[in-house]
Amino acid sequence: MQQALAKEENHPLAGTKMTGSDIIVQVLAQEGTDVIFGYSGGAILPTYDAVFRFNAETNESMPLIVPANEQGAGFMASGYARASGKVGVVMVTSGPGATNTVTPVRDCMADSTPIVVICGQVPTPAIGSDGFQEAPIANIMGAVAKHIFLITDPTKLEATIRTAFEIARTGRPGPVVIDIPKDVQNWEGVFQGKGQLPIRGYRERIDEIAENLLADEDCESFYAAFAKSKRPLIYAGGGVINANAHAEMCKFADKFSIPVVTTLMGIGACDTTQPLSLHMLGMHGTAFANYAVDDCDFLIAIGARFDDRVAAVPPKFAPNAKFIAHFDIDPSEIHKVKTVDWHHVGLLPQAMNKLLDFGVNKAKISSDFSDWHSHVADLKSTYAMNYDKNSEYIQPYAVIEELNKHAKGEAVISTGVGQHQMWAAQYFDFKSPRLWLTSGSMGTMGFGLPAAIGAQFAKPNLVVIDIDGDASIRMNLGDLETVTTYKLPIKVVVLNNLGDGMVKQWQKLFFKGRLSASDKSLHMKDFVKAAEADGYKYAVRLENKTELSKVIKEFMEFKGPAFIEVMIDPDAGVYPMVGPGMTFDQMITGDYIPSRTAKVDTKTEVDSSEMF
Amino acid sequence: MRHIISILLENEAGALSRVSGLFSARGYNIESLTVAPTDDSTVSRITVVTEGSDEVILQIVNQLNKLVDVVKVLDLTADEHIEREVLLLKLHDNGASKAVIETLTNDYKGRVVSDSKDAIVVEITGVGEKLDRAIQLVPSEIVFELVRSGALGIAAGKQILKLESM
Numbered sequence: 001m002q003q004a005l006a007k008e009e010n011h012p013l014a015g016t017k018m019t020g021s022d023i024i025v026q027v028l029a030q031e032g033t034d035v036i037f038g039y040s041g042g043a044i045l046p047t048y049d050a051v052f053r054f055n056a057e058t059n060e061s062m063p064l065i066v067p068a069n070e071q072g073a074g075f076m077a078s079g080y081a082r083a084s085g086k087v088g089v090v091m092v093t094s095g096p097g098a099t100n101t102v103t104p105v106r107d108c109m110a111d112s113t114p115i116v117v118i119c120g121q122v123p124t125p126a127i128g129s130d131g132f133q134e135a136p137i138a139n140i141m142g143a144v145a146k147h148i149f150l151i152t153d154p155t156k157l158e159a160t161i162r163t164a165f166e167i168a169r170t171g172r173p174g175p176v177v178i179d180i181p182k183d184v185q186n187w188e189g190v191f192q193g194k195g196q197l198p199i200r201g202y203r204e205r206i207d208e209i210a211e212n213l214l215a216d217e218d219c220e221s222f223y224a225a226f227a228k229s230k231r232p233l234i235y236a237g238g239g240v241i242n243a244n245a246h247a248e249m250c251k252f253a254d255k256f257s258i259p260v261v262t263t264l265m266g267i268g269a270c271d272t273t274q275p276l277s278l279h280m281l282g283m284h285g286t287a288f289a290n291y292a293v294d295d296c297d298f299l300i301a302i303g304a305r306f307d308d309r310v311a312a313v314p315p316k317f318a319p320n321a322k323f324i325a326h327f328d329i330d331p332s333e334i335h336k337v338k339t340v341d342w343h344h345v346g347l348l349p350q351a352m353n354k355l356l357d358f359g360v361n362k363a364k365i366s367s368d369f370s371d372w373h374s375h376v377a378d379l380k381s382t383y384a385m386n387y388d389k390n391s392e393y394i395q396p397y398a399v400i401e402e403l404n405k406h407a408k409g410e411a412v413i414s415t416g417v418g419q420h421q422m423w424a425a426q427y428f429d430f431k432s433p434r435l436w437l438t439s440g441s442m443g444t445m446g447f448g449l450p451a452a453i454g455a456q457f458a459k460p461n462l463v464v465i466d467i468d469g470d471a472s473i474r475m476n477l478g479d480l481e482t483v484t485t486y487k488l489p490i491k492v493v494v495l496n497n498l499g500d501g502m503v504k505q506w507q508k509l510f511f512k513g514r515l516s517a518s519d520k521s522l523h524m525k526d527f528v529k530a531a532e533a534d535g536y537k538y539a540v541r542l543e544n545k546t547e548l549s550k551v552i553k554e555f556m557e558f559k560g561p562a563f564i565e566v567m568i569d570p571d572a573g574v575y576p577m578v579g580p581g582m583t584f585d586q587m588i589t590g591d592y593i594p595s596r597t598a599k600v601d602t603k604t605e606v607d608s609s610e611m612f
Numbered sequence: 613m614r615h616i617i618s619i620l621l622e623n624e625a626g627a628l629s630r631v632s633g634l635f636s637a638r639g640y641n642i643e644s645l646t647v648a649p650t651d652d653s654t655v656s657r658i659t660v661v662t663e664g665s666d667e668v669i670l671q672i673v674n675q676l677n678k679l680v681d682v683v684k685v686l687d688l689t690a691d692e693h694i695e696r697e698v699l700l701l702k703l704h705d706n707g708a709s710k711a712v713i714e715t716l717t718n719d720y721k722g723r724v725v726s727d728s729k730d731a732i733v734v735e736i737t738g739v740g741e742k743l744d745r746a747i748q749l750v751p752s753e754i755v756f757e758l759v760r761s762g763a764l765g766i767a768a769g770k771q772i773l774k775l776e777s778m
Contacts, residue, residue, distance in 0.1 A: 138626040143633050147680040150625045167680055200622075200775070201683035332674035335667065 011193025020157050021050035021185040024118065027161040029054070029062060030193075033089045035080065035457045037065045037073040041093025042133060043120030046185040048091070065457065065486060068478025070097050072450040074104020075476070077115045079454030081108075082437045083412055085244060087168050088115040088454060094122055095133030098179070099140065103444055105175045106144040110441030111265060112242050114173035116164045117145075123183040124152060137179045146174030154187040156197065163197040171206045172330045173242055209329060212346040219358035222342055223365060225323040229298035231372045232258045235281065235310075235318075238265025238440065239303020239328060240348065241433040246270065248352035249302055255356055256367045259376050261289040263304050265440045268430035273409060278376065282310040284422040287383035287576045287593055290584040292376055293318050301326045303348060306337035307441070314338045316583045327351055385426055386592040393569035394545050396420065396495050400427035402549055403465065403493065406556040411435065411463040414451040416472020417443045419501035422574040424467040435462075446475025449492065453479060456488045463491065463556075470496040470527070470565075471520060477530070483561045484535035491555065494527055494565045497572065505573050521570075531563035538562040614643070615669050616695055616765040618773050619658040619676060620650070620683040627681035631658060634679065640664065640672055644697075644762030652775055655683055661740075661763050684773055692768040699743045700725075701734045702756040709754050720746045731756055739763075 013026060024047050028036070040048045051064055067073045070092045077088025092098055098119040108115050122131040138150040147167050149160050157180070164176040226232065240249050246269045253260050253270065260270040261281040270277050278289040293299070299321040304310070305328070311317035314337050318324065326333075326340040327348060334343045344351055359365045387397040400423050407413070409429035414437040415421040421438055430436050437455055439447040452466040466473075473480075473494055483490045500518040507515050531539035538558040542551045542565070555564050575590030589595040621627050628647055635642050643661040650657045662672060669687065676685045688695075701716070703709045709732065716722035716734050720742065726733035736746050740763060747758065767773070 139629060142626050142630045143637060148626065152625060172678075199680055201620075201677075202680045205677060330678070332671060332678060336671060 011191070013191050014193030016191050017188055018191050019046065019050065019185065020154055020180070020187045020189070021047040022054075023158050023189070023191050024161055024180070024185070025050045025054045025062070026191060027158060028089060029058075031162070031165045032086060033062055035063055035065060036089045036091050037067065037076040037080070037454065038091035039066055039070050039073060039093065039097055041097045041120065043094035043122055043182050044091060044097070044118075044185075045120075046182065047118070047120070047180070051091070064091070065453070065482070067450060067453075067476075067482055069476065070100035071103055071446070072453075072476050072479045072482065074101040074115070074117070075107070075444075075447050075450035076454035076457075077117075078104055078108050078111075078113050078447075079414060079437050079451030080458045081113050081115055081454075082111075082451070083434050083455035084458035085434060086114075086458070087165055088113075090115060090117040092117070093120045093133065094137070095135045097133075098137045099135050102140060102144060103442075105141060105177060107439055107442040107444045107447065108175035109144055109146060111439065112173050112238060113175070114168040115175045116168050117141075117175060117177045119177060119179050120185070121150070121179045121181040124181045125183070127181065137177065141177040141179075145177045148177040148179065150179040151181065151184050154184045154189060157184055157187075157189075158192055159195045159197045162195065163199060166196060167199070167202065171209065172239075209331075209345055210347055212344075214344055214346060214351045214354040216358065216362070218342070218344060219355060219363065222325060222355065223359055223363035225325075225342070226298060226359075227363070227365065229323070230369065231296045231375070232256070232298040232300065232369065233292055233296035234258050234260040235263070235293070235299055235301045235304050236260055236266040236269045237263040237302065237304025240266055240269040241303075243303060243329065243348035245303070245348035245352055246433045248349045248356075252352050252356045252359075255360065256365060257369055257373065258300070259292060259373070261285070261292060263307070263310055263440075264425055264438065266304060267425060267436040268433040271409070271431045272429045273431060275377070276373070278380065280425055282307075283312070283578045284426065284574050284576065285578075286385060286426065287587060287589050287595070288376070288379035290576065290578065290587055291379050291383060291596060294584050295320060295375065295379075297322050299324045301340070303328060305333045311338060312578060312581055313583050319583075383589070383594055383596070387572075388592060391569060392545065393572075394542065394548060394566055396423045396497075396566075396568045396572050397427055398548060399493070399495065399552070399566050399568065400424055400467070402552040403467075403556070404428050406552065407463065407465065409435075411465055412437065412452070412455045412459055414438065414448045414455060414464070414466045416448040416468045416475070417445045418469050418472055418503075419497070419505065419572070419574050420467055420469040420472070420495040422502075423495070445469075445472040447472075449473060449476050449479045449483070452490050452492070453482055453486070453488060456490055464489075465491045465493060467493050467495065469501065470494055470498065470525075471500045473527075474525075480531060480536075480563070481534040487560070489560050489562075491558075492531070492561075492563045494563075495568050496527070496565050497568050497570045498523075499570070501572070502574065505577075509579070527565040528563070536561050536563045540564050542566045613665070613669075613689075614661065614663050615687055615689040616693065616763060617660050617662065617673065617676075618686045618688055618765055619660065620655045620773055620775070621647075621658055622681040622683060623649075623654055623656055624681050628656070628658070630679055630681060631660075631676070634675055635660075635662070635672075638671070638675060640668065644760075646762040646764060655775065657773070659763055659765050683775065686767065686771075686773045688765045688767055691771065693765055694768060695739050695763050695765045696737055697740055697743055697763045698761040699736045699746065700759045701736070701747075701750065702758065703732050703734065703750070704754045704756060705729065705732050706754065708751065712750050712754065715749060716746060722746070
C-alpha cells in the first residue's frame with residue numbers, strides 16, 4: 001500500500017547484538033512508525049525503555065502518546081491509520097492493558113483498518129500460571145484480530161514484527177496483535193535488519209490476488225451488459241479508500257458520467273460536492289441515494305459488501321438492476337450476501353484503470369445517460385435533505401451545516417456512534433478520502449475523541465473536528481485531557497440531547513416510547529466545566545439558536561484545543577430511516593423530506609428479536 | 613450436504629483454536645474434526661466434516677483461506693476421495709457378546725484388539741455410515757464404551773494436499 005515496505009538492503013545496525021526490546025523498536029522505525037499510542041505497565045517496561053532510549057538518540061522521532069485508557073490508544077492508532085493510510089501502532093502491557101484493546105482491535109477488523117498492537121506478556125515460564133496481569137491474549141485476540149502472534153521463540157521476534165506489518169497492510173487490511181513475553185523482550189540476540197516469516201499460504205493467496213489482473217474477456221462481458229444500461233450506478237464502499245483507488249474510480253465514473261452513491265465507510269471516495277455524487281445510501285442514507293439504487297438498472301459495487309445497514313433485505317436490494325458487478329479484494333465477500341452477475345477479485349486501482357482503458361479504447365463506449373442524469377438531478381432536488389428550520393430549538397443539522405461552511409469539505413471529521421454520527425455523515429461535505437473517520441461496522445461509542453487525536457498526529461496541518469454525542473464522549477472522556485496534554489488543536493463538538501438519541505429514536509419507533517435506560521437528563525455532568533478543568537481555553541455551551549453562527553465561527557477560528565457543547569433539540573431524529581428488515585421503498589423520510597411512496601406506518605409492532 | 617474438508621495448517625501456537633473458533637463464531641457445524649502431524653513437521657493436517665448448503669460451504673472455504681495460519685484448503689467432496697474412520701468398541705464379555713463380535717469381525721472386518729476377562733475391545737475401520745451400522749447392530753446393554761476417531765480423508769487419483777504441490 002502507500003507505506004513503503006521495509007527497506008531491506010543493508011540496515012546500518014545489521015549484525016549488532018541487542019535486546020529483544022531494541023529489536024522491536026528498530027523494526028518499528030524501519031516500518032515507518034512515527035508515533036506510538038500506548039500505556040505502560042510491568043510486562044512491557046523493557047520495550048518502553050527501549051523506545052525512550054531510541055527517542056533520546058533520534059530527536060523524539062517516535063513519540064509515545066499516552067491515553068487515559070488503552071482503548072483510547074487503540075482508537076488513536078485507528079484514527080491515525082484511517083487518516084494516513086499507514087499502519088497505526090499500539091503498545092500496551094499484559095493482562096488489562098491488552099484486554100482493554102480488544103474493542104479497538106475488533107473495530108479495526110470490522111472496518112478493515114491496519115494497526116499493529118504490541119502487548120507485553122508475563123515471562124514465558126509463567127504463561128499459564130495465572131500470573132499477575134496475565135490474560136490469554138492469543139486466545140482472546142485470535143477470535144477478533146486479522147492475526148495474532150505469541151512469540152515463544154525469541155529468534156523469530158524480529159521477523160515476526162516485520163511480518164505483522166505486512167499482514168496488517170496487505171490484502172484486506174486489518175489489525176495484527178503481537179504478544180511478547182517479558183523474557184523475550186529482555187533476550188539478547190543479533191539484529192538481522194531484514195527477514196520475514198514464511199506465512200506460506202497467506203502470502204501465496206495475497207500474491208495470487210495481486211496478480212489477478214482484470215482480463216479482456218471480463219471487460220468484454222462487463223461492457224456487453226453496460227452497453228444495454230440506461231441507468232448505471234456506482235455503489236462505492238470503504239474498500240475504495242483502503243485500496244487508495246478513489247482517483248481511478250472517479251476517473252472511470254467521470255468518463256462515463258455514472259452517478260455514485262457511497263456507503264458510510266466509503267464517504268469521501270468521491271467528492272460529495274459534485275453533481276453526480278448522491279452521498280450516502282442505506283439505513284440513514286439520503287432519500288435520493290436510496291431511490292437511485294431502487295431505480296438503477298446496472299449496479300457496480302466497488303469495495304462494498306452489501307452490509308445489513310445497506311441491504312437489509314438482500315433479494316430486494318437494487319430490485320431493478322438487471323446486472324450487478326462486484327469488485328473486491330476479499331474473495332469471501334463475493335456472493336456472501338447478494339449473488340452478483342459479474343465479479344472481479346483483485347487490486348482495485350489496476351482494475352479501474354484497465355476497465356476504463358478497455359471501455360474507451362476497445363469497447364468504444366459512447367455513453368449518453370442524460371435522461372438518467374436529469375432523473376438523478378430531480379431526485380436530488382425533490383428529496384433533498386431537510387429539517388425543521390423554524391423550531392425554537394437548535395437543530396443538530398443546522399450545527400453541522402454551519403460547521404461545514406468553515407470546514408469546506410477539507411477537514412478531518414471523526415465521530416462517536418449514534419445520531420450525531422449519522423447527522424455528520426449526512427450533512428458534511430468531503431472533497432477527498434481519509435477525512436471521514438467513523439466506527440462503521442462495529443459502531444463503537446467513544447471512537448470519536450481518540451480517533452481525532454490519532455488523526456491529528458497523522459495530519460498535523462489539517463483541521464480535525466470530533467463530532468460527538470453526550471453519551472458517546474463519556475465513553476472515553478478521559479482523552480479530553482490527552483488533547484490538551486499534547487497541545488493538539490482539535491475541535492470537540494458535543495451535540496447534547498440529554499441521552500442516547502439513537503436508542504431513544506428506536507424506542508419511540510418500535511418500543512412504544514418506553515425510554516429504558518436511555519434518558520440522561522438527570523445526569524450531573526457539566527461538560528464545559530469538565531473541558532475547562534482539562535485545560536481547554538475555549539470551552540463554551542451554545543444554547544441559543546440566534547448565536548449559532550457567531551459561536552461556531554469563533555470556535556472554528558480559535559487556535560488550539562477548543563470545545564463546544566451544543567444543547568440541541570432533544571427530539572431531533574435521524575431521517576431518512578430505512579427500518580430494520582425494510583426495503584428502500586419503505587423508507588421513513590420524516591416530516592421534512594418528501595417520500596415517494598405513501599406514508600409508511602411506523603407504528604407497526606416489529607418483533608424486537610428480529611431487529612438489530 | 614455433508615462435506616469433508618482437508619486443511620494444511622502451520623504448526624503455530626493457537627492455530628487450531630482459530631480454525632475451530634471460526635466455525636463456532638460464524639455458526640458453521642462441525643460433525644467431526646481431527647488433527648495430526650504430517651510428514652512435514654512445520655504443518656499439521658486437519659480433516660473437518662461439516663454440513664451446509666453450497667453457499668455455506670463456499671463461505672467456509674473462503675473464510676478458512678483468510679486465516680493466516682491456513683496453508684491450504686481442499687474440499688474433498690468435490691471429487692473422488694477416500695474417507696476412513698476408526699471405531700473402538702469396548703464390550704462386556706458375556707454370552708450375548710459372542711455372536712455380535714463374530715458378526716463384527718466377519719461382516720465388518722473388525723479385529724479384537726484387547727481381550728481381558730472384563731472386557732473385549734473391537735476395532736473397526738471404515739466410512740462413517742459403516743460404523744453407524746456397526747454400532748446399531750450392538751445391543752446397548754453389552755456396550756461399556758465406544759470411541760470414534762472422526763473422519764480422515766484423502767483425494768483419489770493424482771490430486772494431493774501437500775506443500776510441494778503449491
